[in-house]
Structure formats: structure tokens, C-alpha cells
Amino acid sequence: MKTTSPVGKSVPRIDARQKVTGEARFVFDMSLPGMLVGKMLRSPHAHAKIVRIDTSKAEKLPGVRAIVTAEDTPKIKFGSNEYFFPYTVDQFPLEFEKVRYIGDEIAAVAAVDEETARKALSLIDVQYEILPAVFDPLEAMKPGAPAIHTAMNNIGVMMPSSFGDPDRALKESDYVREDVFTLPSAAHAALEPHVSIGQYELSTNRITLWASTQAPFKIREAMAKTFKMQEADVRVIKLHVGGGFGGKLEMFPMDFCACLLSKKCGGFPVKIMCSREEVFSFTRRKHPMIYKLKSGAKKDGTITAITGEVIADGGAYCSYGPTVVAAAIMRFMMVYKLKNVRLFGSRVYTNNPISGAIRGFGGVQSGFAIESHIDMLARGIGMDPVEFRLKNATDPNTTTVNKLIISSNGLKDCIREAARRSGWRDKYGVKKETAPGVFRGIGIGVAADVMGSKMYKSHESAGSIIKVEEDGSVYLFTGAADTGQGSDTALAQIAAHELGVAYERIRIKAADTEITPFDTGSFASRVTFISGNATKNAATDAKRQILEVVGQELKLDVPGLDIKDEQVIDKNSGRALLSFDRAVVLCYSFNYGRLIIGRGNYNPKTTPVDFRSGEGNISGSYGFEAQIAEVEVNTKTGQVKVLKMVDVHDIGYPINPASVHGQIEGSIVMGLGYTFYEDLKFKEGRVLNASFSKYRIPRSVNMTEIESVFIETNDPQGPFGAKGMGESSLLPTAAAIANAIHDAIGIQIKDLPITPQKVLAALKEKESGRG
Amino acid sequence: MKTVTLDINQKTCVLEVRDSELLIETLRDRLGLLGTKYSCLEGDCGACTVLLDGNNVLSCLILTLEAEGRKITTIEGMSPGGELHPVQQAFIDAGAVQCGFCTPGMVLASKALLDKNSHPDKEDIVRALDGNLCRCTGYVRIVEAVTAAAKAMEKTS
Numbered sequence: 001m002k003t004t005s006p007v008g009k010s011v012p013r014i015d016a017r018q019k020v021t022g023e024a025r026f027v028f029d030m031s032l033p034g035m036l037v038g039k040m041l042r043s044p045h046a047h048a049k050i051v052r053i054d055t056s057k058a059e060k061l062p063g064v065r066a067i068v069t070a071e072d073t074p075k076i077k078f079g080s081n082e083y084f085f086p087y088t089v090d091q092f093p094l095e096f097e098k099v100r101y102i103g104d105e106i107a108a109v110a111a112v113d114e115e116t117a118r119k120a121l122s123l124i125d126v127q128y129e130i131l132p133a134v135f136d137p138l139e140a141m142k143p144g145a146p147a148i149h150t151a152m153n154n155i156g157v158m159m160p161s162s163f164g165d166p167d168r169a170l171k172e173s174d175y176v177r178e179d180v181f182t183l184p185s186a187a188h189a190a191l192e193p194h195v196s197i198g199q200y201e202l203s204t205n206r207i208t209l210w211a212s213t214q215a216p217f218k219i220r221e222a223m224a225k226t227f228k229m230q231e232a233d234v235r236v237i238k239l240h241v242g243g244g245f246g247g248k249l250e251m252f253p254m255d256f257c258a259c260l261l262s263k264k265c266g267g268f269p270v271k272i273m274c275s276r277e278e279v280f281s282f283t284r285r286k287h288p289m290i291y292k293l294k295s296g297a298k299k300d301g302t303i304t305a306i307t308g309e310v311i312a313d314g315g316a317y318c319s320y321g322p323t324v325v326a327a328a329i330m331r332f333m334m335v336y337k338l339k340n341v342r343l344f345g346s347r348v349y350t351n352n353p354i355s356g357a358i359r360g361f362g363g364v365q366s367g368f369a370i371e372s373h374i375d376m377l378a379r380g381i382g383m384d385p386v387e388f389r390l391k392n393a394t395d396p397n398t399t400t401v402n403k404l405i406i407s408s409n410g411l412k413d414c415i416r417e418a419a420r421r422s423g424w425r426d427k428y429g430v431k432k433e434t435a436p437g438v439f440r441g442i443g444i445g446v447a448a449d450v451m452g453s454k455m456y457k458s459h460e461s462a463g464s465i466i467k468v469e470e471d472g473s474v475y476l477f478t479g480a481a482d483t484g485q486g487s488d489t490a491l492a493q494i495a496a497h498e499l500g501v502a503y504e505r506i507r508i509k510a511a512d513t514e515i516t517p518f519d520t521g522s523f524a525s526r527v528t529f530i531s532g533n534a535t536k537n538a539a540t541d542a543k544r545q546i547l548e549v550v551g552q553e554l555k556l557d558v559p560g561l562d563i564k565d566e567q568v569i570d571k572n573s574g575r576a577l578l579s580f581d582r583a584v585v586l587c588y589s590f591n592y593g594r595l596i597i598g599r600g601n602y603n604p605k606t607t608p609v610d611f612r613s614g615e616g617n618i619s620g621s622y623g624f625e626a627q628i629a630e631v632e633v634n635t636k637t638g639q640v641k642v643l644k645m646v647d648v649h650d651i652g653y654p655i656n657p658a659s660v661h662g663q664i665e666g667s668i669v670m671g672l673g674y675t676f677y678e679d680l681k682f683k684e685g686r687v688l689n690a691s692f693s694k695y696r697i698p699r700s701v702n703m704t705e706i707e708s709v710f711i712e713t714n715d716p717q718g719p720f721g722a723k724g725m726g727e728s729s730l731l732p733t734a735a736a737i738a739n740a741i742h743d744a745i746g747i748q749i750k751d752l753p754i755t756p757q758k759v760l761a762a763l764k765e766k767e768s769g770r771g
Numbered sequence: 772m773k774t775v776t777l778d779i780n781q782k783t784c785v786l787e788v789r790d791s792e793l794l795i796e797t798l799r800d801r802l803g804l805l806g807t808k809y810s811c812l813e814g815d816c817g818a819c820t821v822l823l824d825g826n827n828v829l830s831c832l833i834l835t836l837e838a839e840g841r842k843i844t845t846i847e848g849m850s851p852g853g854e855l856h857p858v859q860q861a862f863i864d865a866g867a868v869q870c871g872f873c874t875p876g877m878v879l880a881s882k883a884l885l886d887k888n889s890h891p892d893k894e895d896i897v898r899a900l901d902g903n904l905c906r907c908t909g910y911v912r913i914v915e916a917v918t919a920a921a922k923a924m925e926k927t928s
């Protein structure tokens with residue numbers, strides 16, 4: 001029987017038509033009657049005491065409707081990892097004692113137009129007392145360094161992962177090596193800037209905020225807290241979002257101020273939008289990190305221990321720092337069977353802009369450091385890096401040393417398939433000069449996905465509601481926040497399949513905290529897995545309600561009925577009994593009067609993570625992948641050209657293959673940017689390259705050939721076997737390329753980005769015999 | 772202030788504009804043509820791409836006065852009567868759309884290319900889209916879409 005199920009098919013995105021016609025509306029596009037322009041006043045100093053803020057001159061400027069400072073707020077701090085790390089709650093929506101970075105928010109204005117708002121900002125008189133500042137995390141950790149908060153040695157987050165007896169294991173190793181890797185900061189560079197519109201209803205004391213966000217419920221929580229209101233009185237609405245990549249996962253002071261300004265000016269809506277320069281300079285950035293690793297292996301290829309230290313420059317506030325550090329020191333334990341691990345992560349406050357979440361959390365930094373280091377370990381014992389990884393890769397149905405419970409696991413198949421497709425055996429270790437001074441090389445990296453990580457709640461449940469109307473239309477209500485990755489589409493596919501109807505029937509209403517069920521947000525590749533399961537459960541529930549009526553009417557056993565291809569069928573014979581439309585009309589008829597409202601909820605099977613040891617099952621399931629890069633290195637110019645990337649990914653099961661490939665391709669190209677040029681630069685706390693012309697992100701001409709292949713492991717927990725996968729393809733890219741460069745010319749670059757200058761310098765060093 | 776007559780999506784519109792008014796401001800703020808996006812206002816991202824006499828230009832760098840007497844096409848003019856242009860259909864079919872913020876600019880830049888070069892190779896496409904940033908897709912499916920659109924347009928022409 002032919003099936004119309006959309007699951008497993010590359011159906012068009014649910015919002016594709018609006019997006020190609022330009023009808024899709026973003027908060028960026030939105031305006032409301034009476035709307036005012038809001039702007040933030042930010043500190044020009046990296047570290048200073050606020051002595052006095054005088055807004056009187058600005059208030060007199062015609063066209064200014066409201067000015068707010070901390071004095072208009074209840075002065076309550078917020079943070080992003082509050083539930084597990086209450087001590088990291090360290091930021092006021094508007095600062096009043098101190099500023100800690102260039103960009104720290106201290107006031108906001110609302111005015112009739114942009115120009116007036118700008119002028120008003122310049123009329124606010126702030127007196128500062130400059131304090132000594134510190135920008136280098138290593139300096140900040142030294143005794144006597146300027147204290148940015150109250151944390152000892154400015155270490156805002158300290159996190160160990162410690163298992164087994166690494167010292168003994170290192171002693172018993174046949175080969176031990178130490179490496180240091182350094183990783184720069186980077187920007188999310190989503191194309192839609194951060195933007196919010198706040199409206200305060202004075203008669204009810206209720207707030208509505210429209211924001212370009214990945215996590216409306218997270219903003220609601222922080223907003224209610226800092227306004228000292230009930231969450232029920234804060235409504236956060238997401239429209240189409242022009243990309244997030246981790247940069248829109250939190251409440252920002254501008255969200256808070258848009259609403260506060262609205263309150264102060266009598267309820268007019270206030271829109272605050274970042275310029276591109278503000279997005280680069282004052283939102284969030286990737287944590288720069290230093291990895292010092294010392295690890296060992298046996299001659300037979302067993303990794304004996306991985307140890308070391310990770311130091312992250314956290315900038316002025318904690319943001320999602322704890323989660324980032326956790327990923328930075330633990331993520332590789334999903335990939336390798338290890339008995340002995342000791343990694344210590346420190347996130348250090350500096351007077352730089354705030355480091356936060358970014359696609360992969362700390363996994364991208366860890367991906368580069370660990371996967372380069374592992375390759376060097378393999379080479380150190382004379383083993384092929386593919387063999388070495390196969391020898392140490394985790395297996396299905398295992399529990400790792402830090403108590404991750406891995407059920408389905410296609411990692412070894414990913415590695416083998418990537419090796420086969422790339423022709424690894426014939427290419428690796430074979431010197432190939434394709435032109436004078438131009439050498440080819442091949443390199444590998446592997447990575448794992450999580451499907452969620454509890455970041456700000458004790459649970460990570462998501463809910464869905466499915467409403468079937470009398471005319472047969474199906475509405476899916478989900479709290480999940482599609483920011484472009486295609487989760488709305490995947491959820492609609494899941495709902496359609498489970499309900500047995502055409503995909504085109506599904507209308508989705510998403511991410512409005514007042515209307516849709518709770519959902520923690522779009523991060524940690526969790527939506528398909530967690531919200532997908534919730535949606536599947538809601539559809540099952542709706543279907544059951546319909547079948548009960550049909551069963552009653554036709555005097556048939558409900559378990560013997562199903563809905564497939566828009567027909568209620570007899571399961572045994574496959575015979576169609578009546579159409580879905582008629583079944584729904586029946587539900588709504590005089591005799592039954594049954595409104596169809598299905599509900600579903602899903603809470604992944606995880607265990608609490610003990611952050612003092614790093615033990616606990618963070619995710620309900622894990623995905624895996626192997627990536628192989630082929631490069632060509634010009635030893636005269638230092639230029640590296642990536643000829644091809646092969647990515648083999650255990651995605652469980654692809655709900656929408658085109659969209660999964662799209663995530664992988666987008667990640668890899670983003671990874672190319674991080675590998676070769678993305679480097680957010682700072683001087684004394686100021687971003688030096690806050691524009692697309694100075695901070696280069698990959699352009700179409702920088703694309704490379706990508707072969708993306710799925711391994712289907714049909715995860716027992718996943719909806720239809722699917723796993724989440726929006727981040728991990730970014731993790732191994734830089735290491736795979738760095739390892740390929742080593743294969744080509746025998747140098748290992750340990751600090752990103754890999755520039756021609758660094759390649760030439762390393763070659764020179766090698767020739768002079770020191771490398 | 773000057774009075775200009777603009778030809779936008781084959782409709783004539785007369786309005787008063789400041790000398791310094793940018794085309795993007797006129798389109799978005801005055802005429803409500805919100806399909807045209809911007810991401811930098813500095814000529815670096817391509818999100819504000821529109822067509823001027825069939826050529827793709829950055830509406831954040833063009834004064835509205837300069838557009839007078841020329842044919843302006845925005846994304847809203849690509850599918851008159853709701854019928855999608857083959858480029859738009861190809862973007863949908865190839866999965867070339869993610870967040871969609873770059874999409875209007877991408878679609879218009881692709882149309883400009885295909886109107887001039889009906890058989891572009893991959894190199895041509897990649898070069899034609901060099902000024903249009905996309906952070907989501909990695910461009911792979913966008914290039915595929917343009918290739919497919921070229922084929923589709925060949926069939927219909």
C-alpha cells in the first residue's frame with residue numbers, strides 16, 4: 001500500500017513559501033501603533049565604578065519619552081545557568097555600581113525616532129571612576145589582579161571531570177605526550193540582528209515581549225525574576241528568527257529595557273534593535289580557550305588516560321559559562337572508551353565582552369584540541385589514526401566511565417564508512433606532490449551529539465498539543481523555537497505521520513509562552529528528539545480520541561483500528577473504513593460532540609549530572625559522526641585548500657533528509673570559517689573587527705565539496721528512531737583539516753585559525769630542525 | 772525633499788523623499804516592502820539586494836533619488852499573482868532555505884544571474900552570489916537550487 005507518510009522524506013519546509021516570497025515576518029520587520037525607538041547606553045570603559053548618572057539633560061530633549069536606569073528596576077540579578085549554578089547569577093539588567101566591560105548596559109532611552117534616541121544617549125551624563133582592568137585570563141587568575149566580581153582569583157566557574165587513576169595510567173603508558181592548543185573567540189553572526197519589542201500593559205501590569213530568540217521560555221523566566229513579577233504576567237513571543245547559533249539563548253538587557261521603557265512611557269511599545277556593530281561587540285561571543293593536554297597510549301593502541309586543564313576567557317559575566325565548560329571538558333567521553341580521565345576546567349572573568357553559548361557549546365574548542373591531540377597520540381605509537389579511533393571508539397549499549405548511558409551508537413560504522421568513501425587506505429601517509437611545492441593530505445576527526453542538556457530547569461520536558469478542528473484542519477502547538485534549522489517542519493512531519501494525515505494539513509503555532517506548552521528552547525540539538533517525542537505523543541493521543549468515536553460508531557475494537565493515508569483503516573485487513581475527514585465530522589456530531597485535543601509530553605531519560613565529578617547521563621540519547629578532510633597545502637604561500645569533506649553521521653533516522661543534510665553542510669562551512677579565518681579580535685576589551693568586512697564569515701566562494709552520508713541506527717528512544725544533530729558537524733572540522741595538513745606536510749597547527757602565515761612559520765621551524 | 776516617481780514591481784509610485792534617503796529606507800519604512808532585509812547597512816551582506824533594471828544592487832548603498840526612472844524589483848515583485856518564479860520554486864525544492872533572512876536577497880541575485888546567463892556553471896553561480904552572505908546553509912543547496920532553476924527556466928522559455 002502506498003503511504004503518504006512524510007516522515008523520512010524531504011518535504012518542503014513548512015515556512016518555505018513565505019520565506020522565498022519575502023512574506024515571512026521577523027521581529028526585525030515588526031512595528032506596532034505608537035511604537036517608539038529604544039536605545040541602550042553602554043559603558044565606554046572596560047572596568048569602572050559608576051559614580052553618578054545624570055539623565056536630566058536628556059529628559060528635556062523634545063521627543064524623548066522615557067529614560068531608565070537601575071533606579072527604575074528592582075535591582076535583581078539574573079544568570080543563565082541559575083538552577084545548577086546559583087553562584088553564576090551575576091548580572092543586573094542595568095548596572096549601577098560598576099561596569100565590567102565595554103558595552104555594559106547602564107541606561108536606556110525611548111524616543112520618537114532613531115536620531116532623537118541617539119542624541120538623548122549622548123546627553124546622559126555618567127561619571128565614572130576608572131578601575132584597573134584585566135583582559136588576559138592568565139593574568140586575571142594571578143593574585144593581586146583586579147577583582148571583577150567577588151570570585152577568588154576571578155575564577156567564576158571551576159569544574160573537574162575526574163575518573164580512575166590517571167597518574168598511574170600515564171606511568172604505565174608506552175607513550176605519553178603533552179600539547180597545548182589555543183582557540184580564539186568567534187561570533188555567531190546570525191543575519192537577523194538581536195531585536196526586541198516590549199509592551200507593558202499598565203492596567204494589568206502585564207508584559208508582552210517579541211524577541212528574536214531561541215528560548216522564549218528562558219527569557220520569560222529571567223524577565224519575571226528581574227521585574228519581580230509572575231511568569232504568567234510575562235508573555236514572550238517568537239516570530240521567524242533569522243538564525244541563532246547559540247547567540248540568542250538568553251534574556252539580554254535590551255529585552256528587559258524594551259519592556260521597562262514601555263512601562264515608563266505609558267505603555268507605548270518600544271523596539272530596540274542592535275546594529276551589526278552592536279551584535280558583534282555587545283551580545284555574546286565564543287569563549288577563547290587554552291587546552292593543556294597530557295595523555296598516554298599503549299603500543300596496542302589503547303588510550304590509557306586523558307588529562308589536562310582548560311582555561312576559558314569568560315569575559316565580564318557568566319552567561320552559559322558552566323554549560324560551556326562542562327562540554328569543553330566532557331564531550332569527548334561520549335566518543336572514546338576511557339577509564340582514566342582528569343580534566344580541570346576554569347572559566348575566568350576578564351573585562352572582555354561576555355562569552356556565552358555558541359553552536360556546539362565548548363564542544364568546538366574541545367573538538368579541535370582533543371581530536372588533534374588524539375591524532376598525535378596515534379602517530380606517536382605508529383598507528384593509523386583511523387585504526388586508533390576504531391580501537392578506542394565507544395560501542396552501542398555501553399555506560400561510559402562518567403555514567404553516560406549510550407544505547408544506539410553508530411560511531412564505528414561512521415569511521416569505517418568515512419574511511420571507505422574517502423579512500424583513506426590509499427591516501428593516508430602517502431606523500432603526494434600535485435604541483436611543485438603543493439602537497440595533498442588527508443585527516444580525520446570524530447564527534448558526538450547530545451540531545452539536550454538540562455541547562456536551566458531540573459527537568460527537560462517539552463509538551464505539545466494537537467487540535468483537530470471539525471473541518472479536518474490540524475493545529476500543532478509547540479513551545480519549540482525554530483530559528484531556521486527546520487524543527488517546525490520536522491515536528492509537523494511527525495504529527496502528520498502519527499495522525500495518519502497529509503503533511504499539508506498541519507498548521508503550526510509555536511513558541512508563544514502564553515499559548516504553547518513549555519519547552520526549554522532550541523539548544524543542544526534537542527528539539528527533534530525531545531519536542532519530537534512530545535509531538536508524537538500528542539498526535540497519538542489525538543488519534544486515539546478519534547478512533548474511540550469511530551470504534552463506538554462502527555462497533556469495532558479500537559485497538560484494531562488505525563489511521564493511515566487519511567483513512568481510518570481496519571488494521572488486520574488494511575481495509576479503509578472511512579475517511580479522516582468523515583471520522584472527524586463524526587467526532588463533532590450531535591451524538592458525540594467530542595472535540596479532538598491531543599496532548600503529549602516527553603521527558604528524556606537522563607540522570608542528574610554531578611558537576612563536582614562530571615558524572616551523570618546528560619542526554620536521553622547520543623549521536624555520532626566521523627569527518628574526513630582532504631586538503632592541498634601550498635608550501636610556498638602557506639595556503640590550504642580543502643578539496644573535500646566527507647561526513648558520515650549517525651543521525652538515528654532522518655525525519656527530513658534534505659534538512660539534515662542542510663544542517664550538516666551549514667555546520668561544516670561554519671567550521672571552515674573557524675578553521676581558517678574567523679577570529680574575533682580584541683584590544684583592551686574592545687572588539688576590533690565588529691563588521692562583516694572585518695570579521696569574515698564564509699562566502700559562497702569558500703564552499704567546498706561535501707559528501708554527507710547517514711548511518712541509520714534507529715535509536716530506541718528517538719521519534720521514529722531519530723536523533724538530534726544540529727551542532728556536532730562543526731566539532732571535528734578544524735581538527736580533521738589540521739590533521740590533514742599534518743599528513744600533507746608534517747606540521748601540526750595547534751592554534752586556530754590556521755592562517756597561511758602560521759603554516760609558513762611552522763614549515764620554517766620544521767626545516768630549521770626544531771619542529 | 773524632492774518628489775520622485777518610482778517604478779517598483781511594475782507599479783508607479785510618487786513620493787517625497789529626502790536627498791539622503793536610502794532606497795532600503797524608502798522600500799521598508801515608507802512603502803512597507805518588508806521582504807527586503809538588511810543585516811549590516813554597510814554593503815557587506817547582500818541581504819538588502821534588489822534589482823535595478825535587472826541588475827542586483829545593494830539597496831543600503833543606493834539613494835532613492837538614484838533609482839528614479841529605473842525599474843526596481845523587490846522580492847515582492849518576483850511572484851506576481853502568487854505564482855512562484857522558478858528560482859523561488861527551486862529554492863524550496865532544493866532545501867536552500869533555512870532561517871530565510873538571506874533568502875530574498877539570494878533569490879534576487881540568482882534571478883539577475885540567470886537573466887544574463889541562462890547556462891551558468893558552478894563557478895558562475897558561486898561568483899554571482901559572492902556578495903550575499905548566508906550563515907545557515909553553507910551555500911551548498913543554494914548553488915544546487917540555482918542550477919536547478921536554470922534548467923527549469925530553459926524548459927519553460
Ligand code: FES
Pocket residue numbers: 808809810811812813814815816817818819820829830831832
Ligand atoms: S544591508 Fe548589508 S549589504 Fe546592504
Ligand code: FES
Pocket residue numbers: 191242243484867868869870871872873874904905906907908
Ligand atoms: S538561510 Fe539563514 S542566513 Fe541564509
